Amino acid sequence: MLLDALTTLLLLAGAVFFFAGTLGLLRFPDVYTRLHALAKADNLGLGCVLAGLALQADSLAVALKLLAIWPLALIASAAVGYSIARRAERLGVVPWQEQDQ
Amino acid sequence: MNLILDPLAWLILLPLLWATLAFVATDRYGPRLAIAGLVGQLLCAAMLAQDVASHGSIGHLAGGWAEPLGIRLFADGLSAVMLLLTQGVALALVLYARSYFSQATPPAFWTLTGFLIAGMNALFLSGDLFNLYVTLELVGLAAVGLVAAGGGAAQIAAALRYLLATLVGSGAYLFGVALIYGSYGTVSASLLGQLINAEAPIAVWLAAGLMLTGLLLKTALFPFHFWLPPAHGGAPAPVSALLSALVVKASFYLFLRLWLGPFAALTEAQPWLAQLPAALGASAILWGSWQAIRADRLKVLIAYSTVAQIGYLFLIFPLFGTGALALQAGILQVTAHGLAKAAMFIAAGTLIKVSGSERVLGVAGAAVHLPVTLFAFALAGVSLMGLPPSGGFLAKWLLIDAALDQGHEWIAGIAIAGGLLAGIYVFRVLRLAFRVTIADDEAAPLRPAAVLEWTALALAAASILLGLFAMPLINLLAGVTR
Amino acid sequence: MKRFVRWLSILALTVLAGALLLAISSLPPAPVKLAGEVAANLAVSGVSHPVTAVLLNFRGYDTFLEVAVLIIALLGMLAAGLPPPPPTGSRNAMLPTLARLAVPLMVLAAVYLLWAGAFRPGGAFQAAAVLAAAAVLLHLAEIQGPWPDNARGPRLAIAGGFLLFLAIAAALLVNGGLLRYPPEQAGLNIVLIESGLSVSLAVNLAAFFLLRAPKS
Amino acid sequence: MIVSFLRRGTLFALLWLIASEGNPAAWPLAVAGIAGATVASLWLLPAKVLPPISPAGLARFLIWFIRQSLAGGVQVALLAVQPRLALRPALIELPLTVPPGLPRLLFTAALSLMPGTLGVRLQGDTLLVHVLDRQQPLQAEELAERVAGVFGGAR
């Protein structure tokens, strides 16, 4: 029961962070800031979801497998985010400044 | 029968084998592999035709699983004819190509050719709609690769256009297969032939429409022909020959199979449907011929001739009455055009190679310098015009006969008019060849290798002789059930 | 005129969409049900997952030809002319370390997917995709250089897996059909084929990325 | 060599066990996979190149990192839902103290997942960092220390 409640909480939190990430992606002004949104909010959301589901797992192995996805996703995300940022910088994309508004 | 020597299976395995080996081997071994493989395949096709002639149709359960779970391969007279044509023409073209590309072979030419032939053979032998999709892609992508060979901007553009067309065609076909599977739970052509009736749900009608239209696109029937002239006219001559003589026939074959097989109940329930391909075919004959008459490059002229000649194939669809005339006419046209067009394209390749000009005008004086090649071109032209004695003539004769039989006189008229139009574009080239050129006084151009001239002549002669010895082919078709 | 054709096409497509939706919504149940047949024959298929059984046994012939399709696509690239080698000096400093760390894991994941194919979706193609990704990563990290178009190794690897498949298909003709496995050897045959294919397909996929024209 | 082979082999075997959920079927394939991964690992990352890893340091790092990551996520979420964007971004040159290779990779990756910072380009011994709020203090110092902790305190 407690596990179910915790799962519910984590899944909902995950949904919220994913939503925030999407919102950031849509609202933030340039590729760098959008990268911030994805790299942080989405990954946190994924972590919440994985944790929530791991709580429901039938076996330890399954739970560990779910939890193992997270670091992999994080490393992947960091690497891709870095590569994109680097590409943007090399393409000459100038970071947005607040006075641009 | 020795199972491991099953010619049906080896018709698929052999080309895949030599194509893969040619991929690993250097260009030095490619032609040898191709020739050896094709000789073997020709034997297999002959054995298969022999078996079909004596036993009717022959089945082969891939994986040993019966339909509907497994894929059933089968060969009847129709497949046998297509297989014989394919191996025969391909062998001649490979012999030609070996000499034609003696300086520099386009990358991957031999291996792509092998895969292309494997795909066609697999297509001719498949009785499973989804498996047929895979074979269609096999053929389509290999053909696109061959068109791209050379890698110039014109080739890449032609290949891309061809690719998009062929992908849309097979995409529509695949979607139709999905609808069919959803409707009946099977993709076995023979089972579907029993399951589909005139009261079939709309989904099946839509599926049939999508699949057949997709195949029309792949066959380049007017107005879906737009991709063909650049692809066939821009590729190296042996490739053009392969594509025009064989590849478009593969999707036509499938169209015909579907029409007479799984979708027969639908097309018989709504006879007016058959007028659509025929009307497009008639337009193809007129438009293709007109464009061929106008073309200023020799190979584009020949490519448009293919557009026109494909039109004949579709005139037969309203004519499937009780008799076998229409089918005989269609398959004779496939065979005769296959032989003649291959001959014409490689003859043109030799003419262009020697004259150095891609233009139709480059042919001037060829009657003096390249009599054998020109003769091959002329014989091929005879078949295309439907003049006797040639396979093209018999096809036209049967077509007109069938048209009169079924009361579609307009089709007879179109067939005759098409022959005259073909006469215009063929003789446009031939009469130029007799024109005396100033080059007569200069040193005659170098004679090309004999094999370049004689392969063309052999193919052209075969298309002529077909007009006298068509009975074996007709007898093979006798066992084809609708 | 052009716009007219455009709008006409859009109209036709809309009609098509409507007709399709209408058609599938009123579709009666299918008369043939293959799921039962698959289940009934699963025991002798050599694998326990029905999709894998269909892919490599019941319709293994499809898969056989599908491999050829992938090779052909690569051949098309060779025919069209290979792209030039990538410019050097735009090195991503994070990649070498990442690659050294990730590639062994990817190898493990690939074999795992191959292994899992017998029980669940997965198999040679997925394994090949992961292996190919590993090769690409090594290449991007400049640990693995581009393959010249005449490189024998990749060609041998690509051909090898397919030829193994072909050899098994041909040898099984003795049983009366292409790829007709004897039930007791089906599992072994499938593992052999899949292992060969995963390498072959992996190299094939990676080649789209790694095959480059020699530097001029 | 043999030791590291066994060590990494064990690690991969553990991973296999987790992934396969302990299913022992077709074990030869499993052995092949583990061996393959181990060989690849030793080829790509020879034992002598790989700095020693302190399990305790790793654990401490992970706990700290999860907290930071949570904070980062919350910060971005708050920024995203605010009616008016309160961003004051900038590009900052950050001198690096962690050694190149695995530590530097870990540093850069973690920095990108922490509040307000995103690695943009590693060049020489500096990292170009994009920050969401140029007034917010960077936690680079602390991160560097904790990364160093993971690799046995070597700095």
Next chain:
Amino acid sequence: MSSGLIFAATGCLLFVLGLGGVLLLKALLRRILAFNLMGSGAFLVLVGLAQRDGTPDPVPQAMVLTGIVVAVAATALALTLARRWQALTGREDIGRVGDAGSRRRSKQRERRKAPR
């Protein structure tokens, strides 16, 4: 409406959308993506219709896996050709061709745009 039917309906829409894309879009990359959409539509219909009564059918699932590989192959070839085309001419579309006259014109255009 079963989930299978929803899949199938989505598949129909994707297919038509993709078809429209290939036919009407200009940029090669978009047309290639649109072709993939067509394929995805077909796959969804294949799987969806077969399980519209709720029981999954492994046969179409296997067909879809085969179809995906074929689509991947086709996409790979299309992309390599498109990239080659772009490298040769700097253009991202190949335009549409008609017969004779218009073809000649478009060929001239191609030649003009080709790098010297």
Next chain:
Amino acid sequence: MNLNELLPLAVIASSLVPALLIFTLPEESVRLRTALNLFAAITKIILVGALLIGVRGGEDYAFRHTVLPGMDLVFKVDALALLFVSLSAVLWLFTTLYAIGYLEHAPNRSRFFGFFSLCVTATMGIAMAGNLFTFFIFYELLTLATFPLVVHRGTPQAMRGGTIYLAYTLVGGALLLAGIVWLHHLAGHTEFVQGGLGNALHGINPTILQAVFLLLIAGVGVKAAIVPLHGWLPQAMVAPAPVSALLHAVAVVKAGAFGVVRIVYEIYGIEFVQTLGVLLPLAVIAAITILWGSLRALFQDDLKKRLAYSTISQVSYIVLGVALFGPLGTIGGLVHLVHQGIMKITLFFCAGNFAETLGIHKVSEMDGAGRRMPLTTLAFSIGALGMMGAPLTAGAVSKAWLSDGAAAAGMDWAIWVLTASSLLNAAYFLPILYRAWFRPAPDSWPHEEIAARGWRETAWLLLLPPLFTATATIGVGIFADAAFSPLAWAQLIARREYVSLGQ
């Protein structure tokens, strides 16, 4: 395969095989090519001789090969076939001899003689065809084989002539094909049967049968140069003289006329044609062609063009004879098939000699040619007189039978047409003879090639053929009643064709 099947094939092969061999011969192998040509021509004559004896004795020679279900390639050697076969075989020999002389030192002779032999092959096939299907095959082959000969010189005029020739003959072929398939569809087969298809045609809508008849006659009418389908013939005179001989006497126009005979007698049947009401229109068209050709010939200064219009006129004598209901007209038409060939080939040989030796191409250049080239001019005169129907010549025999036929058929107007035509013939031939024999020679000839040396007015290979055919022109006139004469043979055919009518 027995001898009776083999012999027709041998007749075909005796020119087909040499044709294919000649194509492969290098240009320089003059002697080998000449030997091959002559050997083939003589072989063919021997084979034809054997056939003549056999057919007269009532032997049946037929070869049948199934091409499509219900459709056979049939060679059948009947009396009618032999009439045409013998004519072509004999004239082929002379034309070959003439061509060897004519083309000495000319380029591309392998090609020329190859297609030449192919033409003869096609003609043999047309003559021996046992059904319309077979007839059509060789009819079209004839078109294809003659085209390279017409354009042989490769000059712009040759190209133009060739193109016009093609346009006419291909359209004609298409019409013929339409007619044949239609007929095949209606009657179930297209075999040539003595007396016509008979029952197979009864019960079919007469309008349709008339339409098919029109298609068939139009199809063969193009080659027979019936007005208004004659436009190609005057244009084709740009071809070398041996080719003109081939077109006008041996093969092409004859093939058309022969087709009319086959269609009228052995497809529809003369009686049925009469009841269909298409016989009279045919006769009228033939008459118009006769007059029109003669009239146009009158105004041509170009010698070969004048001869070409003359051919248009003369070939329709054959058609007219066919269209005269009754055996007498038939005999007249058939015998003219042969006689016209002999006479016209003489004229073309001579025209070629004038052109090659002295460069004379026009009637107005003919002054005094008779004294410079007496033998050629003599041969020409005999041919011309024959054409006019002078007594003791081949032409006299034909015209007599035709007139009798017209009278017997009660078509007296046709006699007037024949008379008018004869007058016109005289009007356009006599001035030529007058100029050649009685006008003084000019100081120099337009383009003298061979100088006069003793009695030899030109190369003997150019001289002998016209002399021989001129002799034949008189021979067949004088010995018209001999066994194996064309007239005797035509009577044999007419007897067999009219046997069903009990006449």
Next chain:
Amino acid sequence: MNFTSAELALAVALFLLVNLGAALWRAARGPTPADRMLAALLFGSTGTGILVLLAFAGGSPALVDVALTLALLAAISGIAFAQRAWLGKVEEDDAA
């Protein structure tokens, strides 16, 4: 709460699907090529999330493997795109 965890998981999965759709729109819009590459990131995180949720909701644990594979491939393709695609003029100028 009167819903099971499975139903919640399905609901969250659908919500993420909508999210993914909206975010893909941005990725497709650009404006810079780098923006387009964000799609790779999206598939990596949101796609993986959706798949594990579906695995749980649908009781098909095999989808977890798919999620893993997707995450891996999305990462590599993202990096590959960033490294190789759209080699803009800037890059070439840099090299020169």
